[in-house]
Amino acid sequence: MNELIFFVNKVLVSGMVLGSIYALGAVGITLIFGILRFAHFAHGDLMTLGAFVTFILTVMAAALGIVAPIPMAILVLPLAMVIAAGLALGIDKGFYEPLRKRGAKPVILLIASIGVTLMIQGLIRLFSGVSTRSFYADTPKQIFRIDMSFLGASRPIVVTEPQIWMIGLTIIAVLALHFFLTRSRLGKGMRAMADNADLAQVSGINTKLVVRVTWIIAGSLACLAGTMLALDVTLKPDLAFNIILPIFAAAIVGGLGQSYGAIAGGFLVGFAETMAVFNWAVLLRPFRAGLPDWIPNDLSIVPTEYKLTVAFTILIIVLLVKPTGLFKGVSS
Amino acid sequence: MALVALENVEAGYGGAPILKGINMEIDASDIGVIVGPNGAGKSTALKSIFGLLKVSSGTIKFDDEDVTNSLPDRLVPKGLSFVPQEHNVFTTMSVNENLEMGAFIRRDDFSDTMDSVYEMFPPLKEKRNQPAGELSGGQRQMVAMGRALMSKPRLLLLDEPSAGLSPRYMLEIFEQIVKINASGVGILMVEQNARQALEFASKGFVLANGQNRFTGTGKELLNDPEVAKSFLGG
Numbered sequence: 001m002n003e004l005i006f007f008v009n010k011v012l013v014s015g016m017v018l019g020s021i022y023a024l025g026a027v028g029i030t031l032i033f034g035i036l037r038f039a040h041f042a043h044g045d046l047m048t049l050g051a052f053v054t055f056i057l058t059v060m061a062a063a064l065g066i067v068a069p070i071p072m073a074i075l076v077l078p079l080a081m082v083i084a085a086g087l088a089l090g091i092d093k094g095f096y097e098p099l100r101k102r103g104a105k106p107v108i109l110l111i112a113s114i115g116v117t118l119m120i121q122g123l124i125r126l127f128s129g130v131s132t133r134s135f136y137a138d139t140p141k142q143i144f145r146i147d148m149s150f151l152g153a154s155r156p157i158v159v160t161e162p163q164i165w166m167i168g169l170t171i172i173a174v175l176a177l178h179f180f181l182t183r184s185r186l187g188k189g190m191r192a193m194a195d196n197a198d199l200a201q202v203s204g205i206n207t208k209l210v211v212r213v214t215w216i217i218a219g220s221l222a223c224l225a226g227t228m229l230a231l232d233v234t235l236k237p238d239l240a241f242n243i244i245l246p247i248f249a250a251a252i253v254g255g256l257g258q259s260y261g262a263i264a265g266g267f268l269v270g271f272a273e274t275m276a277v278f279n280w281a282v283l284l285r286p287f288r289a290g291l292p293d294w295i296p297n298d299l300s301i302v303p304t305e306y307k308l309t310v311a312f313t314i315l316i317i318v319l320l321v322k323p324t325g326l327f328k329g330v331s332s
Numbered sequence: 333m334a335l336v337a338l339e340n341v342e343a344g345y346g347g348a349p350i351l352k353g354i355n356m357e358i359d360a361s362d363i364g365v366i367v368g369p370n371g372a373g374k375s376t377a378l379k380s381i382f383g384l385l386k387v388s389s390g391t392i393k394f395d396d397e398d399v400t401n402s403l404p405d406r407l408v409p410k411g412l413s414f415v416p417q418e419h420n421v422f423t424t425m426s427v428n429e430n431l432e433m434g435a436f437i438r439r440d441d442f443s444d445t446m447d448s449v450y451e452m453f454p455p456l457k458e459k460r461n462q463p464a465g466e467l468s469g470g471q472r473q474m475v476a477m478g479r480a481l482m483s484k485p486r487l488l489l490l491d492e493p494s495a496g497l498s499p500r501y502m503l504e505i506f507e508q509i510v511k512i513n514a515s516g517v518g519i520l521m522v523e524q525n526a527r528q529a530l531e532f533a534s535k536g537f538v539l540a541n542g543q544n545r546f547t548g549t550g551k552e553l554l555n556d557p558e559v560a561k562s563f564l565g566g
Contacts, residue, residue, distance in 0.1 A: 191429075192425060192436075199421070201404050204409065207405070
């Protein structure tokens with residue numbers, strides 16, 4: 001039984017957490033791709049930037065002596081998301097919009113976004129140094145241990161408080177996005193523009209407004225994902241840059257331009273990564289007595305250090321079998 | 333006073349002009365049909381009205397207001413609507429959502445307009461929740477026209493509404509165009525099926541090489557031996 005609990009902790013909880021982060025990042029990338037038709041490479045750094053905004057607000061709130069029953073980062077998160085949305089709008093206005101106005105091709109915008117990546121990381125390092133910070137410097141992370149002794153296990157299921165918040169907030173964000181895209185006038189306008197930008201323009205849809213809304217959603221979700229990642233591990237200048245490739249893989253696996261695909265892709269990649277590094281031999285332990293000796297003690301599919309390869313393996317398989325992604329995506 | 337008037341319009345895609353001084357006038361009661369050989373600038377004329385390409389000289393007036401080089405998001409609220417020839421529906425969105433997108437600029441309750449569109453095109457009502465991409469060519473054309481009508485236009489621009497349709501659907505679409513016109517919407521359309529379209533046109537424009545060649549009522553053009561010989565295939 002303990003082995004099964006170990007599986008739940010290592011695969012289900014971790015996969016859920018990683019999947020949430022990937023999904024929120026991938027949704028932003030897929031929305032930007034759907035509307036503006038370019039791969040926004042700086043999205044990871046938008047996440048990091050959002051996490052830093054949350055961190056600064058947390059420090060400020062603590063300095064003001066505000067106390068709350070929930071983690072300070074969660075309390076300031078809505079404000080941080082608003083600021084991050086503003087920053088995303090500013091980045092678009094400052095760097096991408098002038099290029100679009102001159103009719104730049106998507107590849108030019110992609111290269112510009114690599115520049116934005118370097119710039120954001122540089123600015124963060126300039127102002128905050130290269131050190132690693134923790135949201136839990138003063139107060140320890142609250143850890144919930146769900147007792148499983150009624151199943152005959154001595155090990156508990158372990159989840160930390162930020163992990164619970166993360167999963168809950170991701171569900172809320174996904175539902176909110178769903179209702180926005182299917183019920184609201186502007187959300188439908190966004191889908192229309194992603195479907196057929198020329199026809200959207202001809203229909204009188206305010207395409208500039210749609211672009212702004214896209215950045216607001218992408219920026220605020222990036223802030224949410226970045227903060228969650230920083231709460232789960234630590235805050236550092238290259239926090240989310242390191243996971244931009246699996247996030248892209250998630251968006252592509254889901255079918256570029258498809259929001260639901262990106263969410264599915266995010267969780268698929270997240271679970272696949274945790275499952276691939278899980279040592280499956282653990283589950284065989286109870287039956288060890290009856291098993292032949294040649295079964296090794298480590299049955300993980302890839303070593304932890306090579307976790308990144310999992311996303312690409314999935315990506316390659318999906319592109320070979322279903323090139324438009326799981327949900328039929330758009331092409332540039 | 334004409335609903336829309338083009339005066340000596342020159343326009344193109346940046347290179348040599350495709351339209352070399354076009355004149356046209358359409359009243360609210362008119363069905364105007366533009367015919368002519370390939371490359372004559374028929375679609376270009378529609379697109380220049382709708383701000384989809386650059387007008388380099390001349391003026392376009394809508395309701396006596398200069399709208400030369402105005403963009404669609406300004407023109408649609410004024411009462412212009414355009415149905416492109418291709419890619420004219422949102423394929424991933426339902427029929428209902430397509431119509432809603434046509435009413436994007438309207439902040440009032442548009443359910444009565446939607447009802448009248450469904451009344452005009454009954455097959456759409458059954459398929460209102462289906463993605464428009466799953467419909468047949470004729471039904472897509474209905475969605476495209478329905479979408480354009482949702483903004484309650486005063487002038488409807490149609491780029492080859494019968495392209496690729498079976499004769500049955502073509503007649504049905506033409507019938508609806510006459511009905512739409514009867515309800516007080518001016519029509520200006522480009523049409524390959526010139527003979528059939530000129531039958532019900534109150535104004536016909538024969539374009540060739542980016543210029544007006546013949547202008548008259550539909551009947552006049554049909555009966556003009558020169559037009560018939562050069563442009564209507566004898």
